[in-house]
Amino acid sequence: MAPSQAGHVPTLDNLIKSFNDLPLEASMDSLIFLLKRRQIKGDDCAKATAHFLRHVVAKSKWTSVNHLIEQVRSYGTRLAQAAPLEPVIGNVVRRVLGLIRDEAAEDRNADDVASETASDIQDIQSLAPGAPPPQPLQRATTASPVRPTLGSITSGLLVSNSMFNLLSVAEPLGSPLTGASTPMSSALHASVHALRSEVMDGIEEILDEINQADDQIAGFADIQIHPGDYVLAYQPTKTVERFLIKAASKRRFTLLLAGLQVPDPSAEPPYAALRKRLAAAGVQTINLASNGLMAYIPRVNKVIFGAKAVYQNGGLLVDSGCCVAAQAAHEYLKPVIALCPVYKFTPEDPSNEVVRGELGDPSSYVSYANGPAVDLLDIENTVTDYIPPELVDVYLTNLGPQTRHHLASILADHYKTEDIAFSLQFDEDS
Template identity: 30%
Template sequence: MRKQTISKKTSGVGCEYVGQSGTLGRLAHCTPIVATAMPAPSSNPLADLPPNVQQEISKLLAKLRRRQLLNSLDVARKTLEIMRLLVATSAAAQATDVNSLIKLIKRAGAVMVTAQPHELVIGNMVRRVLAIVRDETRDGGNKPFKAGDAAAASGGDAASGGEQTVHVAGPSLMSLLDAPEALDYSRQSLKALKGPIIEGIAEVMEELSTVSAHIAEQAIQHIHANEVVLTHGRDPTVEAFLKAAAKKRNFDVIVAETAPGGEGQQMAVALAEAGISTTLIADAAVFAVMARVNKVIVGAHGVMANGGLIAAAGSHLLALAAQHFSVPVVACAGLYKLTPLFPSGPDSFNMLLSPQPMLRYDEGLQGVHVPNPAFDYVPPELVALLITNSGPSHTSYIYRLLAEYYHPEDQDLSEVHG
């Protein structure tokens, strides 16, 4: 029994190949195939864009792919630079009216988002720019100062927070029942608008450079003397926040080590160097220490439309432990992390890292499955407060912020309207 009969059933289709197998020599004479198992290599999704923009996008994507650009603030800045370049050179891509500019921006955004779906700030920045384009078009490029920018410019000045809500542009509650504004973007010439749009992008960049400072400014309102604060991971915003509070107040920080990456260890060292009384604990000890904790402060990779957080892996566990002991969870995140998308399913916007830090390749343990997720999803009900550069807000208030900064038509970048 050396061979096994495999086609037990005779059927027209199933047996088609068997008779055909005359000589083996035929194989070499088959029509040559060239790697068509892969998508057609000639399809360049960026083909419509100006060449220098293509190049910049490729560079950004390559850096992200190679994990050479990990700070989301840098990613946001780089995305804005690309957008500014795209607006400035849009004439090279035959974009003369606003509609075609919007199409170009969406195309560039869709390509970047598809390539790096978990890098949420890219999509956020693209949508911010689109909102600027739409705003400028509506205002005819001559309105000098608008609400969205006002909120951004006044930043974390929490005292003026009340005033901002009066200024809200876009589909606010007041205009909810009005007929939707119908703007024909294709009739608007781009020429006069380019300047204001680029100015608008510059303002967002300005906002980015002050995000950390604006959030840190609010620290003393949230951290009180002799409190015990628990955090984990190494989020630059949280680090700045704690350091700012330490200038005025004495408090203790407990840092969970955040295995297997060990970012918490670096965070503990950095905080201790800044003179904060720091305790480093194992992730497994989080529940045990939670009873002593007054406040949990975490950073976020993205803030979703429902107020949920995409945050470093382990955040969910932290938040659940906090809930058990009724400890408030405070999230610090810049407005650029505000994402107008809803998380769907446990794996959306998550990324698995290498199993290497958990199990060495040469350990030879085969068959062990070693998932190492980068992020957790923390549902909004577990988050007590979100501190952004425009002030503190409850997670149920996120929809207002979204309306302030994004245009509803830009939710889906892959779709091009009108």
């Protein structure tokens, strides 16, 4: 159920704080409401999904690993359906599913070690005083069997007694090693409470990765940008802005800002804060209109833009207009660098909707006050573009620069095979 007052829709920070007080279903409804209204977009979708799944693990009632996986799948599917054009939601859900599988596998390995320890203790118990000695093996030889000497028997009992005493000291009071064997495997078996805590700590690590990804990508700025470069940035995202500011602290280059929309005369010019910080660092900034992009491409050394998602084939989901800049750079053999954190790598292939692009509000181009034009024209305003993989040269991630041939290994390291094959986009009947 959506919030009762649409004018008082909570922001992302307020929504995350409200997770502690709201029931699980109420938190889900509030988050879905914000996703459908596109009040949460981009990186905020990844943060909101991770925070909500952490509360699913903490608040939901589950008694087994499979039960928890089914609940995370169910809630993750509902979130993905609320914002089907935000692939990062599915990426975070798959990361959490893989985390649960890893923690469950570690618990099973601990159980195996515990069962081996219990069998070793039973072997030691057989050597304790009062236990019948093991029967010697009969050899199929004509020679008479060799009887052990008294010294060897005594030394063996001394070793057994020393190990027995050591283990009896480590054993809790009231659980002697004599008599029935102690159920060590059940004592070492991870309870639901322990698994819940481990999974929640793992989700916190995913959140730390999301929050630190931009700073880690910016750490490679001085390697990618050289002194005297002409860098073209098309509609720079927050990740690109931080990257350029970090590069300006060590390099002197010229930045060409492209894809700028004509602002309202009363509004602040676009990217004013970015230009001010770059100018303070000694970086010259040139503003380009979309129709003047091709004239500057021969002079540009590299093209940089941020990616909303990186698909399995290496294609990118980007802001509208970036594909034109990438095609122009490809024609002039200029390197194209896409800034994309690892959590934006999705193990899916792009759909037809992604290739066609997301449609937005066309009123910024044609006003409804122009009645004849609105009646005669069919105007589509695409807000996203799809860039095919052959137009991208470098994928700059928080793990360092990558090429298209290394994407498969990154996907294999961060997603489980069971979750890659699992589609988060179900039909209504499923």
